Amino acid sequence: MPAIVAAGVPRSAVCRPRRGRCPNAVRTPSSAGTITLAADLFDEPDSFQDFVVAHERLHLRVPNHGCLFKALMTAHVSGWRSF
Ligand SMILES: [Zn+2]
Secondary structure, eight states: OOHHHHSOOOSEEEEEOOOTTOOOSEEOOOTTSEEEEEGGGGGSOHHHHHHHHHHHHHHTTOOSOSHHHHHHHHHHSTTGGGO
């Protein structure tokens, strides 16, 4: 199976201004399949944006940061651990 198939496909994505000083660029996906991206994510380098979107898409399928999540991140985003 190609690695991209393993990632969840969001039903929608929303961009909102970041609230407070939260260091995360993205909030956890909702159970309804919506991922919410901080608007200032688009000021970040493309490689970081790819990492964040892949991270949140995987959370649609895997809710934690366990071994499966890490293996899928490795399959989707090479060098993701450097972010
Ligand atoms: Zn996460």
